Amino acid sequence: MMDRTEVIAISKIATLISEEKIIRTDDNSVWDKILSNAGQSELYERYEENLQPYTYNGKYENPNRKFKEFFTAIKTILKTVYMESENSGEFQKLMEAIVDAIDFNLILEGNHEELEEGNYYYNFKQYMERVDDRLAKLAMETMPSPAYKEFVLNLNILNLDIQFENRKLKLRPLTEDVEHANQTTSVIMDWLKHDHPAIADVYKEALESYSNGQPVSCIASCRIIMTGLFSESKDEQTKWANGLRNVSTDQNIQNVTAKDIIDNKANRNFNYPRFRSIYGLYVMTCDLGAHNLEGPIIDGSVQREVATMNDALLCLRMTQDVLLWVKATKQR
Known part of the structure; x- marks a missing residue:
C-alpha cells in the first residue's frame, strides 16, 4: 500500500x-x-x-x-x-x-535565440538536439x-x-x-510507522516539504528525525548524541562518551567513523535548517547560509541512509 x-x-x-x-x-x-x-x-x-x-x-x-x-x-x-x-x-x-x-x-x-551567439534556432527542441552537451546541460540548469x-x-x-x-x-x-528504486521510501515509512510512529510523522513532513520545494523545512525535519530517533536509544538524563553512541557499532565507542568524541577528547587510537559521519550530518542540518538565518556579521551584514533544493536532497538522502543503517543495525 x-x-x-x-x-x-x-x-x-x-x-x-x-x-x-x-x-x-x-x-x-x-x-x-x-x-x-x-x-x-x-x-x-x-x-x-x-x-x-x-x-x-x-x-x-x-x-x-x-x-x-x-x-x-x-x-x-x-x-x-x-x-x-x-x-x-x-x-x-x-x-x-x-x-x-x-x-x-x-x-x-527564456529566449532560445540568445543561447548561442551567432547561431539561430527556431525553438528549444532544435537547440537541444543540435548543440553540444555542455551547452544543452547549461540550458537545463539555467532555464x-x-x-x-x-x-x-x-x-x-x-x-x-x-x-x-x-x-x-x-x-x-x-x-x-x-x-x-521505488521501494526505499516505503520500506523506511513502514518501519517507522511500526517501531517509531512519532518519527514517521516527521519523515512524512520532510518528504512533503521537499515535494513542495521548501528546502529549509525539509532540512529542519531531517534534523528532528535524527535527534528524535537517537533520543529513543539514549540513557536517562543524557542528550540525543548519547543515543547515537549507544546505537553505533564503532570500535571502542562503548568505552568513551559522546561528548568526548564530539570534543575530540576520546581515545585517539580510534576514529569512530560512524558516529562522526552521522553527527556531521546533524551539524549540516542545523546550519542549513533550523539555524540557517544565523551567521557571523562581516562588514555590517549577517553572512547567512542559503539552503537550496540540492542541499535538501543531499540531507534527505543522507537521512534516509542513516535510517536504513539504524534499521539494519537494530535487526542484528
Missing part, C-alpha cells in the same frame, strides 16, 4: 502531465506510444477514450482538444503501475517512456520552467531523477538500482 506522500507525488505528476506542462498531448497517438513503449498497452486500451484529445465523427475533428477525465486517467495509470511494480521495475519503464516524450519547448523558458522543477522534485520523492545525456533526457534512480 502506498504512503500518502507517494500518492501526493503521483497526483502532482499527473496534474503537470494533464495540464500539458511537460508533454504536449496534441494527437491521439501520444499516449498510445508512451504506454505501448512501456509495455502497458492494456492500460491504453482500458483508458483510450480518456487519453485522446481529438474526437472523430466522419471528417469532424475537435479543434478544442477537450479531454474526458484526462487527469483521472493519468493518475490512475501511474498509481496502478506503481503499486503493481514493487519488484518488476514496470513503473520505471513507464516513467522512462514519459521522460522520452517530454517536450523541451514546454520545460525550458527550466517551474513546472519541470516541480516534476523532478516529485520524481525524487519516488526515488527517481532525470539527467541529460547524449542529447536526451534520461530517467535515473537516485540511489538504488532501477528495479528497486
Whole structure:
C-alpha cells in the first residue's frame, strides 16, 4: 500500500502531465506510444477514450482538444503501475517512456535565440538536439520552467531523477538500482510507522516539504528525525548524541562518551567513523535548517547560509541512509 506522500507525488505528476506542462498531448497517438513503449498497452486500451484529445465523427475533428477525465486517467495509470511494480521495475519503464516524450519547448523558458551567439534556432527542441552537451546541460540548469522543477522534485520523492545525456533526457534512480528504486521510501515509512510512529510523522513532513520545494523545512525535519530517533536509544538524563553512541557499532565507542568524541577528547587510537559521519550530518542540518538565518556579521551584514533544493536532497538522502543503517543495525 502506498504512503500518502507517494500518492501526493503521483497526483502532482499527473496534474503537470494533464495540464500539458511537460508533454504536449496534441494527437491521439501520444499516449498510445508512451504506454505501448512501456509495455502497458492494456492500460491504453482500458483508458483510450480518456487519453485522446481529438474526437472523430466522419471528417469532424475537435479543434478544442477537450479531454474526458484526462487527469483521472493519468493518475490512475501511474498509481496502478506503481503499486503493481514493487519488484518488476514496470513503473520505471513507464516513467522512462514519459521522460522520452517530454517536450523541451514546454520545460525550458527564456529566449532560445540568445543561447548561442551567432547561431539561430527556431525553438528549444532544435537547440537541444543540435548543440553540444555542455551547452544543452547549461540550458537545463539555467532555464527550466517551474513546472519541470516541480516534476523532478516529485520524481525524487519516488526515488527517481532525470539527467541529460547524449542529447536526451534520461530517467535515473537516485540511489538504488532501477528495479528497486521505488521501494526505499516505503520500506523506511513502514518501519517507522511500526517501531517509531512519532518519527514517521516527521519523515512524512520532510518528504512533503521537499515535494513542495521548501528546502529549509525539509532540512529542519531531517534534523528532528535524527535527534528524535537517537533520543529513543539514549540513557536517562543524557542528550540525543548519547543515543547515537549507544546505537553505533564503532570500535571502542562503548568505552568513551559522546561528548568526548564530539570534543575530540576520546581515545585517539580510534576514529569512530560512524558516529562522526552521522553527527556531521546533524551539524549540516542545523546550519542549513533550523539555524540557517544565523551567521557571523562581516562588514555590517549577517553572512547567512542559503539552503537550496540540492542541499535538501543531499540531507534527505543522507537521512534516509542513516535510517536504513539504524534499521539494519537494530535487526542484528
